[in-house]
């Protein structure tokens with residue numbers, strides 16, 4: 306065989322896999338070289354016959370690759386004179402990873418520094434925090450309602466909808482809050498969101514200017530704190546005591562614009578904000594022209610006593626924004642929650658949402674509305690509460706006694722998790738690592754603190770345990786494993 310003619314460029318890097326479309330691979334390889342400037346504008350490509358011979362493919366393959374490049378404007382064909390790379394500017398070269406500079410921009414920088422990695426995922430395990438008993442969700446009913454909606458969706462539901470959310474769902478939420486939480490509101494005050502997190506993020510975007518001070522419970526829900534930091538706010542951790550957030554400390558913060566808190570069941574310590582503190586908070590908001598963001602993330606789970614009315618139900622000045630979610634009563638991936646806003650804020654919140662994402666997906670909202678209207682939701686809430694109580698009891702009953710350096714478990718009157726103190730950070734780490742080695746998931750209380758306003762490192766230690774994620778039998782097995790691991 307005669308020697309292949311010398312080609313003007315280096316085609317050595319082009320390796321075509323005979324198991325896949327050859328013309329497509331060749332087209333991509335040439336396009337990449339044209340775009341990154343290795344084949345500059347005006348350069349003549351080798352004759353199709355030479356290239357085919359060099360690459361060991363048929364001439365037809367090369368012709369098809371050239372045709373595609375020609376159709377997309379990467380090359381020009383001149384009759385009788387071969388194929389030339391077009392004269393456009395090549396795409397900017399991608400920097401080598403080592404030389405890559407982070408692009409400027411305050412938003413990007415904040416996101417890089419402060420956005421948190423996603424929460425733990427995978428199948429639920431004992432003692433994952435933030436996860437309800439979604440093994441009990443009535444998927445048969447849900448799928449029947451889904452099928453009914455999608456079999457014949459009302460045409461008016463298929464265009465652009467109200468950014469505040471499905472009207473029927475908002476009415477049902479308002480009615481539910483009236484009966485279940487003693488919160489009287491107009492459906493026009495309700496804005497549907499993609500879970501509590503988006504509700505918190507919207508408040509951060511709309512109520513804060515960069516540099517504003519925001520008070521958060523310390524320890525507290527770090528994902529909320531991150532939403533405020535991403536909006537450019539300055540976080541101030543406020544201490545808790547047996548009555549909840551220390552309002553005297555809040556009052557001493559200069560120029561605080563917003564306070565975020567979980568009054569019904571503080572996350573993660575489990576304290577309930579006392580009535581006196583609730584009234585002081587409302588006074589603070591009025592006096593300092595501040596906002597109160599009330600996160601009622603697990604309000605459905607109350608096992609003893611009558612719950613206190615939400616702050617929003619006591620608010621006469623339009624200072625409280627109330628966040629609710631379906632993710633703790635159904636399952637987190639549903640991404641469905643809501644805000645109850647002071648009446649004058651509802652429209653602007655809806656407009657802001659419209660700019661972000663128009664509105665939430667129509668099917669989930671309509672199906673949740675049917676789920677509530679037909680009584681499934683209320684039944685499910687009762688069932689979930691019972692299950693969570695039984696799972697709580699399994700944990701309290703079976704928890705190993707006398708673990709060195711670990712306090713006794715506290716009574717648990719609400720929610721899906723509990724928090725127990727540990728004598729030191731080293732011991733916290735030890736207990737968590739030993740649990741992990743036998744497949745049991747525990748969270749360190751030390752992860753929930755902000756540096757600002759936190760007590761000495763040794764006082765931050767503890768364990769946070771979610772008890773609702775798995776049934777009693779699995780809780781029993783996890784406890785047996787812990788006993789072995791901690792012996």
Ligand SMILES: Cc1ncc(COP(=O)(O)O)c(C=O)c1O
Nearest residue numbers: 435500501502526572602630632
């Ligand atoms: C205090 C608190 N608020 C809000 C949420 C998040 O709710 P959602 O899944 O609806 O965003 C959680 C999740 O664990 C939480 O612990």
